[in-house]
Amino acid sequence: MFATIKRMIAPGSGKGDEGQVLSNWAKAGGHAYKTVRDKDGGGHVVQVEDQDWRVEWGTSQRSYIHGKELRFRSETKLSPDVQILLVSRVLAHTLETEVFSSFTNAMQTQVDNTLPDEMRWLPMHPRVTLTEPAVLAKRFVVLSNAETVARRWLDDDLLSVLEEAATTWWTDTLTLVMTVNRGRLTIRMPGQPLEESQLDAVGRLCSQATRSLRAAALSSSSG
Template sequence: MFDRIKKAFLRDSRDHPDSVLAQAHGPVSEWAATRGMTFSGAALGSSMTMQGKVGNRPWRMELGRPTRDYISGEELRARAEIAVSDQVGAMVINRPLKEVLERRAYSMITDTLQTTADPRLPEEMRWLAMYDEIGWEGPGDAFWTRYAVLSDTREHALAWVDDHLVKQLMSWPEPSPSAQVPFMIVLLRGKCYLRMQYAPPAMGTLDHATDIFVSACENALRAFRK
């Protein structure tokens, strides 16, 4: 079931014989410079790395081959060492991906032949088990249809996912990622993470994902600074 659902997530990178990264190397480098970020990329365009600061704390973004099997094509991932309280845990995840991971976890639990945990399981499957889904009035039905917010406490979720972040999550520029595109932002152990499928592979997607990630970091720094 997991494989069938995964194949439904947009087009596989095999449909793109020319690497998206190879074509985008120059534009991404120029884009990073306009945002005051340092850039490095492999000669053949197989990976790109951008580094910057938010709240005077370092953060790093990578665009390259996926490190998760539920992502097809290119993966965009970011991590910030924001050093907020490590007691806070929260995540925003698109519902199709949440359902995929939950079904996969359920299948493992009910498989009588599975006696040990698969070490290849993504950590986000454990996060889904750790945190409760949190809802509140304000974001609107369209937001809750597309995303789920999970957290260790309701107060932490409300403090982190403010109205501005909700608006950003619902206002991707055209051509915009569909609701099926794997996406998550996570606040855990004093760090903030972003992981998503880079689809559509457009500069607008990269730019807006960066804005979302920076906002998530700024919200965490404002609400949970040590």
């Protein structure tokens, strides 16, 4: 199954009817599905009611994601001031290079505020040290302006799901960015092509990340 996921999320691996894939996936899971229209051509939304998160597919909102974009979003109940970024080291290096290029080409004295939040955070926020599991420490980067909250988020349950992702479908070549900002978790990745097993895998990651964030929010408010 995961070999299929890797093939489906690899750049240039083909095209499909993403709306139909999302509709079938939503129907199989008992989720609400709808098509939305806007000036950019519209897209599709799946609401996962029982776990209170949603999937969005449509025009890319980020320059580093070409074509269509797939987003998983949830409200975390964390303070809106908490900012967390989780990304592969390979992608972090790519984005850092783009930030540096933007900075030097414009001869600026500060980071460009027009850049996406996650790109501006790369030179701004300290790294949260990852030691275990080894595959995560080797391949991923976590940055945050609230290290204590970030460490509470990275609980054993989330680390287990992240390790599964890192050893099955979340490859170094995959453009996937996970952020927490203004109380919302967002997972972004290329939206073409799609496969239901891919949605299942990223959905498991979103579900656990959301549960762990809400637990971290509860712990922060009580402690």
